[in-house]
Amino acid sequence: MVSFHPDAKFLTDFAAGNLPLSEAICVAAHLEFCSKCRSHVQQLSDLGAQLMARLEPQLAAADSDDRQAFEQLMQRIDAADTDTAVTSAATTISAGAARGSSANPLGLPRVVQKLAAGGLQDLKWAQFGKSLRIAPIRIGEKTRETAIYDIRAGGRMPEHEHRGEEITVLLKGSFSDADGKYVKGDFVVRHAGERHQPTATLDTDCICLVSLEQPVKPSSFWYRLLEPFVNYRLSGLSN
Amino acid sequence: MDNKDDMETAVSVHPGRSATPDPWAENVRRVAETRDRAAFQELYKHFTPMIRAFLLKSMGAGANRSEAEEITQEVLIKVWNKAASFNSSKASVNTWIFTIARNTRIDFIRRNERNDRKIDIEDIWHEPDSPEPLVDLQQRRAEQVIKQAIATLPDEQLQVLYKAFMEGKSHNEVAEELSLPLGTVKSRIRLALNKMQILIDR
Numbered sequence: 346m347v348s349f350h351p352d353a354k355f356l357t358d359f360a361a362g363n364l365p366l367s368e369a370i371c372v373a374a375h376l377e378f379c380s381k382c383r384s385h386v387q388q389l390s391d392l393g394a395q396l397m398a399r400l401e402p403q404l405a406a407a408d409s410d411d412r413q414a415f416e417q418l419m420q421r422i423d424a425a426d427t428d429t430a431v432t433s434a435a436t437t438i439s440a441g442a443a444r445g446s447s448a449n450p451l452g453l454p455r456v457v458q459k460l461a462a463g464g465l466q467d468l469k470w471a472q473f474g475k476s477l478r479i480a481p482i483r484i485g486e487k488t489r490e491t492a493i494y495d496i497r498a499g500g501r502m503p504e505h506e507h508r509g510e511e512i513t514v515l516l517k518g519s520f521s522d523a524d525g526k527y528v529k530g531d532f533v534v535r536h537a538g539e540r541h542q543p544t545a546t547l548d549t550d551c552i553c554l555v556s557l558e559q560p561v562k563p564s565s566f567w568y569r570l571l572e573p574f575v576n577y578r579l580s581g582l583s584n
Numbered sequence: 585m586d587n588k589d590d591m592e593t594a595v596s597v598h599p600g601r602s603a604t605p606d607p608w609a610e611n612v613r614r615v616a617e618t619r620d621r622a623a624f625q626e627l628y629k630h631f632t633p634m635i636r637a638f639l640l641k642s643m644g645a646g647a648n649r650s651e652a653e654e655i656t657q658e659v660l661i662k663v664w665n666k667a668a669s670f671n672s673s674k675a676s677v678n679t680w681i682f683t684i685a686r687n688t689r690i691d692f693i694r695r696n697e698r699n700d701r702k703i704d705i706e707d708i709w710h711e712p713d714s715p716e717p718l719v720d721l722q723q724r725r726a727e728q729v730i731k732q733a734i735a736t737l738p739d740e741q742l743q744v745l746y747k748a749f750m751e752g753k754s755h756n757e758v759a760e761e762l763s764l765p766l767g768t769v770k771s772r773i774r775l776a777l778n779k780m781q782i783l784i785d786r
């Protein structure tokens with residue numbers, strides 16, 4: 346049972362369409378596991394619609410005729426109609442394929458399936474120690490890294506500290522740290538400066554979607570992603 | 585509130601009927617089923633000035649009037665094309681059109697970014713696949729609560745909601761613009777949401 350949810354700030358920014366992509370992907374993944382948050386997002390969309398209805402209506406520029414504008418719109422629709430029919434048929438087929446059990450054996454959220462087109466095994470994985478591998482997902486955002494983490498059953502990640510906020514959404518399996526146990530669907534936020542040492546449960550691998558806020562200082566892509574672990578290693582060596 | 589249970593039973597016997605009538609649902613149904621142009625023109629007349637107002641505000645400095653006009657047309661084309669996917673037990677036409685306009689705006693903003701990703705906005709901001717009939721009916725009632733409560737909100741709460749939803753500003757951006765601590769913006773939004781019975785635990 347999901348028990349860690351995005352807070353009101355995440356859900357409001359999401360429903361208003363203001364949440365940056367990396368975080369929005371994490372919220373969207375959580376929503377597929379959580380009907381409670383889905384209904385909150387729906388209510389927040391109702392709120393957005395009510396606010397829109399209260400705006401002072403804006404008429405088209407004075408020189409354009411409403412009726413003529415409508416005719417032009419219909420001409421555009423008619424011209425595109427044949428294309429649309431073809432496209433929507435194709436979309437239906439691919440959506441159906443994605444939902445089929447053979448294409449999605451892990452029951453991954455739609456957004457993760459899309460990011461990992463071709464399956465998780467086809468992502469570019471980097472092995473880190475025995476238990477952890479990381480596949481970065483480039484979505485063109487500058488202030489956050491997005492990645493999939495795969496922790497082997499029973500695997501223990503090094504204790505680490507983040508210099509920015511970290512969001513983790515559990516997609517499969519479960520893990521625990523000093524603060525609690527987390528299961529599939531949980532949306533866990535760690536703030537800058539918090540230390541933790543996640544451990545996957547013994548019986549199954551743990552797969553997570555992670556969004557990591559980056560410190561301001563520039564560094565290479567891989568270094569930024571692995572920084573928490575690299576720091577651990579260096580400090581381990583010097584001890 | 586006395587006959588709430590009766591209402592629940594009555595409504596679930598007729599799943600097609602929503603808790604409150606939506607004057608525009610019939611128009612969307614006619615567009616979906618018979619591609620009814622007159623029904624679409626009524627929707628067009630009512631919603632276009634609203635969509636345009638929303639886009640002019642929310643697309644911000646990144647867009648000029650002609651871009652806002654172009655995106656308005658895109659929203660209307662989607663209303664025509666997606667009419668069959670509209671589910672009147674899940675949302676009102678008002679809410680449905682707002683979500684289409686919101687997604688088209690996000691899409692426009694991202695179109696101007698350089699990025700290589702094959703991810704669509706609709707993969708993130710999408711309608712849930714599985715129908716949840718009971719939840720949906722509660723949802724439709726919740727919409728009436730929101731509509732009534734919004735009129736009673738103090739200006740300072742309405743202002744932050746307006747900036748978030750209509751001007752497309754995140755909590756952080758609203759805080760910066762109003763020179764308020766982030767915590768104050770958060771708590772104003774929380775108070776407003778509570779009044780509208782949007783009860784988010786954290």
Ligand SMILES: [Zn+2]
Pocket residue numbers: 347349350351375379381382383
């Ligand atoms: Zn939730």
